[in-house]
Amino acid sequence: xxxxxxxxxxxxxxxxxxxxxxxxxxxxxxxxxxxxxxxxxxxxxxxxxxxxxxxxxxxxxxxxxxxxxxxxxxxxxxxxxxxxxxxxxxxxxxxxxxxxxxxxxxxxxxxxxxxxxxxxxxxxxxxxxxxxxxxxxxxxxxxxxxxxxxxxxxxxxxxxxxxxxxxxxxxxxxxxxxxxxxxxxxxxxxxxxxxxxxxxxxxxxxxxxxxxxxxxxxxxxxxxxxxxxxxxxxxxxxxxxxxxxxxxxxxxxxxxxxxxxxxxxxxxxxxxxxxxxxxxxxxxxxxxxxxxxxxxxxxxxxxxxxxxxxxxxxxx
Amino acid sequence: xxxxxxxxxxxxxxxxxxxxxxxxxxxxxxxxxxxxxxxxxxxxxxxxxxxxxxxxxxxxxxxxxxxxxxxxxxxxxxxxxxxxxxxxxxxxxxxxxxxxxxxxxxxxxxxxxxxxxxxxxxxxxxxxxxxxxxxxxxxxxxxxxxxxxxxxxxxxxxxxxxxxxxxxxxxxxxxxxxxxxxxxxxxxxxxxxxxxxxxxxxxxxxxxxxxxxxxxxxxxxxxxxxxxxxxxxxxxxxxxxxxxxxxxxxxxxxxxxxxxxxxxxxxxxxxxxxxxxxxxxxxxxxxxxxxxxxxxxxxxxxxxxx
Numbered sequence: 001x002x003x004x005x006x007x008x009x010x011x012x013x014x015x016x017x018x019x020x021x022x023x024x025x026x027x028x029x030x031x032x033x034x035x036x037x038x039x040x041x042x043x044x045x046x047x048x049x050x051x052x053x054x055x056x057x058x059x060x061x062x063x064x065x066x067x068x069x070x071x072x073x074x075x076x077x078x079x080x081x082x083x084x085x086x087x088x089x090x091x092x093x094x095x096x097x098x099x100x101x102x103x104x105x106x107x108x109x110x111x112x113x114x115x116x117x118x119x120x121x122x123x124x125x126x127x128x129x130x131x132x133x134x135x136x137x138x139x140x141x142x143x144x145x146x147x148x149x150x151x152x153x154x155x156x157x158x159x160x161x162x163x164x165x166x167x168x169x170x171x172x173x174x175x176x177x178x179x180x181x182x183x184x185x186x187x188x189x190x191x192x193x194x195x196x197x198x199x200x201x202x203x204x205x206x207x208x209x210x211x212x213x214x215x216x217x218x219x220x221x222x223x224x225x226x227x228x229x230x231x232x233x234x235x236x237x238x239x240x241x242x243x244x245x246x247x248x249x250x251x252x253x254x255x256x257x258x259x260x261x262x263x264x265x266x267x268x269x270x271x272x273x274x275x276x277x278x279x280x281x282x283x284x285x286x287x288x289x290x291x292x293x294x295x296x297x298x299x300x301x302x303x304x305x306x307x308x309x310x311x312x313x314x315x316x
Numbered sequence: 317x318x319x320x321x322x323x324x325x326x327x328x329x330x331x332x333x334x335x336x337x338x339x340x341x342x343x344x345x346x347x348x349x350x351x352x353x354x355x356x357x358x359x360x361x362x363x364x365x366x367x368x369x370x371x372x373x374x375x376x377x378x379x380x381x382x383x384x385x386x387x388x389x390x391x392x393x394x395x396x397x398x399x400x401x402x403x404x405x406x407x408x409x410x411x412x413x414x415x416x417x418x419x420x421x422x423x424x425x426x427x428x429x430x431x432x433x434x435x436x437x438x439x440x441x442x443x444x445x446x447x448x449x450x451x452x453x454x455x456x457x458x459x460x461x462x463x464x465x466x467x468x469x470x471x472x473x474x475x476x477x478x479x480x481x482x483x484x485x486x487x488x489x490x491x492x493x494x495x496x497x498x499x500x501x502x503x504x505x506x507x508x509x510x511x512x513x514x515x516x517x518x519x520x521x522x523x524x525x526x527x528x529x530x531x532x533x534x535x536x537x538x539x540x541x542x543x544x545x546x547x548x549x550x551x552x553x554x555x556x557x558x559x560x561x562x563x564x565x566x567x568x569x570x571x572x573x574x575x576x577x578x579x580x581x582x583x584x585x586x587x588x589x590x591x592x593x594x595x596x597x598x599x600x601x602x603x604x605x606x607x608x609x610x611x612x613x614x615x616x617x618x619x620x621x622x
Contacts, residue, residue: 071613078616246615269612 032060032207034069034231035214037076038224043232044068051207054118062207065232067240070172070199073228074246077170077197080225085167085195093142096193098220100135103128106216110181113208117180130283131185137288138189145194145290153301160304165297167195168273169248172241174234176253179282180206184213186282187251190292192226196249199228201241207231234259242266242274249273249296253280329472332511333546335503335539344534347575357570358608361601364569365392366400367587369427369558371595372407373434373526382411386418388620393602396609402598403587404457408433409450416454427492428455431482434496434525436461440478447485458482459492459522459558459593462509464499472512479516492520492558492591497536498528506536510543520556526593531562534571541579554583560593566604569597596622 032051033040045066051059063069084092103110107128114124146165153161171191176183180203191198202210214229230237238259242250243266252263255278267274275295280287352360370389372381382405389402404425407415415426428450432438438446447458460482466474483491493513497506513521521540523532537559544555557576563569569592576584584590599622603614 074613240613244613244615245618246613270615 030060030211032062032211032231034063034065035211035218035227035229036069036073036225037079037228038218040214040218043230044072049233051117051205053116057116059116060208062211062231065201065230065237067237069230069232070237070240071244073199073230074170074172074244076225076228077199078246080223081167081169081197083223084192084197084226087195089143089146089195092193092195093139095221096135096139096142096189099216099222100132100139102216102220103132103135103213106212107132109212110209113212114180117206117208119180127179127182127283131182134182134185134288135189138193138293141190141290141293142193145293148290149294149297149299155303158306160306161301162304163299163301165194165294166300168296168298169196170246171196171198171249171251171296172244172247173198173200173251174238174241174253175200175202175210176277176282177203177205177234179203181209181213182287183253183282184210186287186292187253187277188227190288190290191251191296194293194297196296197226197228199230199241199247201234201237202229202231204231204233238263239266242272243269245270247272249275251275251277251295253277255279326476326515327511329476329508329512332504332508335507337503337535340503340535340538344538344575347534347538347578348571350571350574352570352574354608358605360570360573361566361605361608362400363573363585364566364592364601365598365605366403367591368402368598368601369404369406369560369591369593370402370598371405371526371560371593373429377408377411379411379414382407382414383418386415386424388598389419389424390422392598393606393619396602396606399602399605403591406459406593409446409453409455412450412453412455425456426454427457427459428453429459429461429494429525430455431460433459433461433494434527436463436496437465440481443478444481444485447482451485451487451489455489457490457492457520458486459494461494461496461525462513464496467500467505467509467512472508475509476512476516479513479518483517490519490556491517492522492556493518494522494525494560495540496525496528497523497532497540498530503535503539506539507543510540511547514543514547514553514555518555520558520591522558522560522593524559524561524593526561532559533562534568534575537572538575538579541575545580548580554589556589556591557584558591558593563592563594564596564600566597566601569601598622 033042043063043065047064048061049064051062110128111124115121150164155161173187175187188200210229217227242263250272260276263274372385386405389405392399401424404427405415406427409428409430412426412428430447430450431443450458462475479493495509500506500509510521523537541557544557548554559572576590599619602619606614
């Protein structure tokens with residue numbers, strides 16, 4: 001952001017003598033907007049907050065999303081759910097891989113943003129690389145976790161009985177506060193890999209990468225509404241994230257026990273699934289696992305009558 | 317203020333007022349800026365429910381589907397006691413009898429489309445018989461379509477006479493005249509068709525069949541509402557308004573109420589003079605009422621299927 005292009009030019013000063021001056025280019029700054037239904041609107045509320053570095057340097061004016069933005073995002077996510085969950089699992093894998101490709105191409109920008117948000121260069125590079133690898137990891141799992149977690153069950157009647165995981169629906173996520181990029185990617189990827197759609201509240205203190213990541217998603221053939229990213233205050237939005245009747249699961253990544261308690265209470269309203277990822281180091285291998293995918297899956301068991309063919313005994 | 321019963325001369329319809337399109341759009345957009353919250357919102361939403369013509373007009377409609385719709389009309393959302401009923405159920409003529417039986421004793425009216433709905437491309441004779449069939453089967457209201465082809469050809473007398481003939485065939489039933497505004501294309505023509513329909517005896521004018529795109533918009537409805545106002549000032553007769561097609565959100569319905577209130581006034585704010593033709597609006601309104609009651613955003617899965 002601090003780069004400036006110096007141009008030398010000749011101009012005529014007051015006394016008519018030619019003199020060399022330096023022009024500072026007015027830099028074009030990005031407006032950090034939210035991402036709902038494949039669009040980049042400003043918050044409906046018109047509010048914003050200032051994201052700044054630890055040293056107090058102003059980085060950007062960021063949308064302070066309201067509950068109505070969240071509501072709009074849930075509508076977008078619900079509309080996107082049918083199409084996304086019905087896609088071939090392989091195709092979902094392709095799209096996640098595409099996200100990794102796009103992220104790779106914009107690495108430099110993410111590293112810059114992480115550095116602005118007080119990460120050292122070497123750590124920032126590591127974090128971005130890990131985020132790319134993590135997308136590839138979940139891309140691979142898209143069409144494989146079903147085999148691993150499905151089962152054919154032995155039953156005493158003449159039924160073919162099998163259990164398969166199916167996506168739970170719309171998932172609301174309050175992303176980790178500390179890890180601006182890797183935290184965000186680590187919570188989004190398993191949810192969408194499993195065929196869910198989601199609304200994510202990005203880190204309040206480190207929101208820059210989340211908006212840029214939305215741009216990555218937007219150029220990855222991802223259908224509109226599958227991922228919706230809001231910026232704002234968890235303290236204001238947490239209760240709305242968990243009491244919306246049209247949200248099927250909520251993920252919360254902080255240790256605040258009063259918020260966790262509140263979430264457990266409110267989630268009971270529509271028996272929402274609720275997960276606290278509050279002890280996970282997203283920068284290590286424990287931050288990726290197919291079990292994260294399974295958290296937002298429901299196991300559906302089917303009893304299928306077996307025809308008794310020519311006295312041949314049970315079979316299918 | 318004009319008095320009812322005063323002599324109505326039928327004007328030259330080629331001289332109906334021209335419409336300033338930019339002005340109409342600007343004016344209509346203002347109605348969407350009112351802030352209606354809390355108690356006022358709930359009251360508004362309940363009024364909207366009470367003005368809905370719950371509609372099913374599909375080629376695949378069966379008696380079972382119509383019965384189910386009638387049940388829904390009488391039991392909008394039993395989890396919320398004290399809700400008003402919808403104004404009417406709107407079906408094809410062949411389903412009128414089924415609907416009439418299903419709604420017996422509920423006070424909900426049965427409206428039937430007629431006259432070769434939705435294209436209106438049928439002979440006068442067929443249209444009249446279509447209307448009589450609906451009325452004989454018990455329809456309380458008839459929704460007719462005008463002959464847009466004749467209208468575009470400038471045969472205003474034909475269109476006028478047809479509406480008058482259908483009105484006669486309706487007998488006691490109230491007649492809603494569908495202009496199908498997307499077929500009429502320009503705002504000038506929408507105003508002209510509104511005038512023709514009202515002078516020919518329409519009890520309601522209605523925007524659209526809901527069968528073609530784009531659906532009617534607020535500026536279109538505004539033009540028709542202003543035509544109703546002008547007609548009232550000229551003749552002293554009230555005519556009802558029914559926007560239909562594309563109104564599926566509670567918020568939009570509230571915008572329409574604001575428009576009616578500000579252009580026509582309190583007298584039109586009931587289901588005798590204003591209706592919404594809609595199939596999915598009712599559920600959205602119910603979800604908003606539930607949201608106001610519980611403070612929690614709602615999920616469509618907990619409401620009946622349209």
